[in-house]
Amino acid sequence: MGMIIVEIKSLVKIYKSPFLMKKSIGVNGLDFEIEKGEIFGLLGPNGAGKTTTLKIIGGLLKPTSGKVTLFGKYVPKEARRRIGFLPENPSFYRHLTGKELLQFYARLYGKNLNDNEIKEKLEVVGLKDSMGKRISSYSKGMVQRIGFAQALIGDPELLILDEPLSGLDPIGRREIKDLIEGEKSKGKTILFSSHILSDVEAICSKVGIILNGKLKKVGSIREILKSDIRYIEIMIERFPESGYLEKYGEVRSEGKVIYLRLREETKRDKVIKEIIERGGKIISIVPVRLTLEEHFMKAINE
Amino acid sequence: MNKVLAIAQNTFKESLRDKILLSLVILGFIFLASSKIFVPISIGQGAKIIKDFGVSMVEIFEVLIVTFIGTRILYQEIERKTIYSIMTKPVTDLEFISGKFFGLYYLIIVVQFILFAIFFLFTRFYLGRVDWYLLNVLYFYLFEFLLLDAVAVFLSCFTSPFTSGILTLLIFFIGHLTHYLKELVVMMNLSNFSWLVNFLYFILPNFSVFNVKPSVVYHLPISINSYLLAFSYSILYSTILILISSFLYSKKEYL
Numbered sequence: 001m002g003m004i005i006v007e008i009k010s011l012v013k014i015y016k017s018p019f020l021m022k023k024s025i026g027v028n029g030l031d032f033e034i035e036k037g038e039i040f041g042l043l044g045p046n047g048a049g050k051t052t053t054l055k056i057i058g059g060l061l062k063p064t065s066g067k068v069t070l071f072g073k074y075v076p077k078e079a080r081r082r083i084g085f086l087p088e089n090p091s092f093y094r095h096l097t098g099k100e101l102l103q104f105y106a107r108l109y110g111k112n113l114n115d116n117e118i119k120e121k122l123e124v125v126g127l128k129d130s131m132g133k134r135i136s137s138y139s140k141g142m143v144q145r146i147g148f149a150q151a152l153i154g155d156p157e158l159l160i161l162d163e164p165l166s167g168l169d170p171i172g173r174r175e176i177k178d179l180i181e182g183e184k185s186k187g188k189t190i191l192f193s194s195h196i197l198s199d200v201e202a203i204c205s206k207v208g209i210i211l212n213g214k215l216k217k218v219g220s221i222r223e224i225l226k227s228d229i230r231y232i233e234i235m236i237e238r239f240p241e242s243g244y245l246e247k248y249g250e251v252r253s254e255g256k257v258i259y260l261r262l263r264e265e266t267k268r269d270k271v272i273k274e275i276i277e278r279g280g281k282i283i284s285i286v287p288v289r290l291t292l293e294e295h296f297m298k299a300i301n302e
Numbered sequence: 303m304n305k306v307l308a309i310a311q312n313t314f315k316e317s318l319r320d321k322i323l324l325s326l327v328i329l330g331f332i333f334l335a336s337s338k339i340f341v342p343i344s345i346g347q348g349a350k351i352i353k354d355f356g357v358s359m360v361e362i363f364e365v366l367i368v369t370f371i372g373t374r375i376l377y378q379e380i381e382r383k384t385i386y387s388i389m390t391k392p393v394t395d396l397e398f399i400s401g402k403f404f405g406l407y408y409l410i411i412v413v414q415f416i417l418f419a420i421f422f423l424f425t426r427f428y429l430g431r432v433d434w435y436l437l438n439v440l441y442f443y444l445f446e447f448l449l450l451d452a453v454a455v456f457l458s459c460f461t462s463p464f465t466s467g468i469l470t471l472l473i474f475f476i477g478h479l480t481h482y483l484k485e486l487v488v489m490m491n492l493s494n495f496s497w498l499v500n501f502l503y504f505i506l507p508n509f510s511v512f513n514v515k516p517s518v519v520y521h522l523p524i525s526i527n528s529y530l531l532a533f534s535y536s537i538l539y540s541t542i543l544i545l546i547s548s549f550l551y552s553k554k555e556y557l
Contacts, residue, residue, distance in 0.1 A: 015557075058390045060556040085390035091383040093312065095319050107308035108391040150387055160390075 002035035004072060005158055005189040006057060011066035013052050013213075026052035028213035030066070034191055034206070036157075039184050041204035042193040043296060049213040050193035051088055054162045057191065058085045070158065079158075081109070084151035088162040088193075090143060094136035098127055098146055101135060102153060109154045125149045125179060141172035148179055159183060161192035165199050177203055197296055209299045216299035224295055229287045232262040234271065239280030245271075257283070305393055309401020313375055314408040322370045323409070327416060330363040334420050338428050349429050353519045356421045357439045360414065364447050365474055367413055372406045372454035373466040376551075385556055396548040403455045403544055410447045414440065438518050441529065445536035446512035450474055452540035452547075453507060459550040476502060477509035511535050 013026035027049040034040045042050045055061040057068055059076035070079040092101055099118050106113045113121070122128045125145040130138070138146065144164065151159055164180070165173045180190060180203055194200050200207055201221060208218040217224060231249065236258045245251050248271050250261040258280075262271060268285075275282060290298065317323060337355045379385040379402075388398065418440055426432050453473055457466035480503040486492070487499045512532050517524050 055556065058386075060386060060389060062555055080390060081392040083390065085386065087383060087386040089383075090387065092387065093316060093384060095316055096312075104308055104312055105387065105391065108305050108388065108393050110304055110392075112304070147387075154391070 002037060004033050005036050005038075005070065006032075006034040006040075006191060007067075007069040007072075008032050008053075008057075009067045009069075011053070011056065011068060012064045013049075013056060013061060014064045025049075025213045026061075027056075027210075030210075030213075030215050032208050032215060032218050034189060036189055037184070037187055038206050039180065039190045039192070039204045041200035041207045042191065042210055043195070043197065043200050043207055044193075044210035045195055045300070048195075048210045050195075050210055051162055052213075053210070054085075054160050054191065054193055058083065058160050081154060082156055083158045083160060084154060084156035086144075086147045086151040086159070086161045086164055088166065090147035092135050092143065092146065092150070094134065097132050097134055098122060098138070098149075099131040101146060102149060105150045105153045111154075121149055121153065124152070124182075126175065141168055141175070144168060144172065144176060145179075148176065152183070157189060159188055159190045159192075161190065163193055163195075165194060165196060173199070209296055211300060217295065229265055230290050230294070231288050232265060232268055233284075233286045233288055234260045234262060234275070235283040235286075236260065236275055237281040237283055239275060239278065241278060244278070245275075261288075305397045306401045306404060309388070309393075309398060310404035310408060313402050313405020314412075316378075317371050317375065317406065317409045320371055323367065323413070326363055326366055326370070327413065330359060330417050331420050333359045333363075334417070334424050337424060350519050352425060352428055353433060353436060354515065356425065357436060357515055357518070360417045360421060360439075361443065361446075363417060364410060364414060364443065365450065365471065367410065368406070368447065368450050368454050369467045369470050371409070372451060373458050373470055374463045375402050375406055376455065376458040377463045380556065389556060394548075395552040396545070399455060399459075399544055399548040399551055403451060403540075403547075406455070407448060407451050410451060411444065414443060414447070435521055436518055438514060438524055442512045442514050442532050445532045446509060449507050449509070449512075449536045449540050449543075452543040456543040456547045456550075459547045459554075473506055474509060477507045478513065479510075480506060480508060481510035507539055508535070 008030050011027055011030040015024045015026055016022070030049075030053060032040075042053060044050050052061060056063050057070070057076055059080060068076055070076060071082060074082075076083075093104070096104065099115075099122070102118050102121055103113055118131065119128055122131050125148050127142060127145055127149065130142060135143065135146065148161075148164070151161070159180075161180070164176050168176065177199070180192070184190060192203075204221060206218070206220050207224060209216045236245075237256060239245075239258055243251075245258070245260050248260060248267060249263050252259045252261075260271070262268060265287075272282060272285070334356055337352045337359070379388070422432050422436075425436075450470065454466060454470045457469050457473075461469065480499065483499045484503050487496050511528075514524055514528060516522070
């Protein structure tokens with residue numbers, strides 16, 4: 001087991017409206033850990049509590065109860081030097097150029113970057129040629145990339161990215177995904193939120209499905225996808241009695257080949273034995289598992 | 303200190319682009335230029351009226367700048383969500399508040415020098431010479447607006463821009479009057495109100511310590527104690543307000 005970078009225990013956040021005496025729950029008893037070098041995807045629909053969780057870890061919100069520990073010892077506010085944060089739909093000072101913006105954020109780390117250093121940082125996010133342009137003239141994808149650059153400015157060990165791919169076109173999404181993977185290859189730990197399943201599936205090593213402020217499922221992508229088998233598809237040749245198999249599941253014929261969708265995994269060995277005894281030839285046995293999307297929908301329905 | 307300076311410079315640059323600032327400076331220019339119209343109605347007092355009117359106008363426009371721009375500098379960071387990328391960096395609440403405070407003060411100084419330059423230009427034009435004794439007012443304004451800057455930042459930590467604008471104006475005017483109110487209560491024997499006046503006198507900043515306009519316009523001497531009092535009172539009161547502001551801000555959450 002690697003070093004624990006983020007440790008969250010029984011985290012609760014309740015938003016209170018002092019005048020209306022109303023309360024709403026942001027997160028309700030979250031528990032999870034992120035190890036060094038992992039890309040952890042927090043997956044959930046809008047309003048599930050993803051941003052609340054990320055803001056608490058980033059030190060922008062205070063938990064109502066529970067504990068957040070970063071790097072084994074710090075509370076979020078103390079760990080600011082070691083984290084990089086990209087907020088959802090980031091907004092930056094529109095009057096500054098890309099170069100001035102990075103210089104400004106670098107100074108918040110007590111660093112003064114020269115032109116070459118700024119160029120290097122902007123080259124990583126593909127904005128070297130736009131360094132002299134004002135942020136107000138940047139496209140959404142460029143703002144997201146400069147946001148990524150400001151998150152990296154202090155060379156953080158932990159990157160917190162809130163919906164880094166939302167609202168981007170396919171090229172923009174690819175670019176940001178490449179940036180995330182590039183940072184992972186440098187050994188950075190990355191926590192990011194998304195409601196887009198394919199992104200999480202493509203990038204993350206570990207995922208947490210969050211709904212109504214509660215974590216419904218957490219584990220590595222492999223563990224989650226392995227956990228539930230939807231059906232077993234058996235491909236058979238030379239089996240004349242296809243009607244015989246219908247009692248075990250859905251049967252479909254394509255020429256001489258029969259496909260059986262076996263719903264009950266426990267009957268697998270019995271069915272295989274019967275097919276062979278009756279002269280059938282088994283070409284393949286493929287367990288068809290739930291996709292991440294199906295897991296997600298299952299968690300929602302539960 | 304580099305962090306405070308970075309935030310201050312950025313606040314200054316951002317404020318310079320505020321359309322309200324340009325409008326107020328242009329309006330200030332027009333008002334200062336119009337001081338000449340008061341000369342015919344003030345027999346034998348023309349020069350003094352121009353000077354008095356001029357220094358008062360500079361003060362009024364500075365108050366308006368603090369009220370309209372100063373009370374929004376914290377709010378804008380939250381409204382535009384730029385605060386998220388600052389408060390997740392290694393910046394303390396005190397550094398952030400100090401940066402905003404000094405950024406606004408930087409703006410106040412620049413505007414003050416511009417308005418005084420315009421004012422001197424008109425006195426030269428209308429009166430044929432520049433009265434350099436008026437520079438004394440500039441010294442007192444520097445410390446008066448340092449304090450008003452701190453008041454605006456303090457109020458912005460827990461109220462909306464509209465409320466903090468109104469309160470900043472009220473505190474400025476009451477702060478100029480508490481001194482007189484205290485004397486009035488004694489003179490008119492209004493003991494029922496004395497607690498209220500005493501409370502206001504001790505709690506609210508006493509802006510009358512910066513009021514040297516009559517002495518300057520009439521070329522009366524200003525004691526060294528007045529200079530020292532303006533300096534020390536402003537620095538001490540502002541420091542306390544900024545420390546309280548950063549404490550209040552540390553309790554803030556960024557939704």
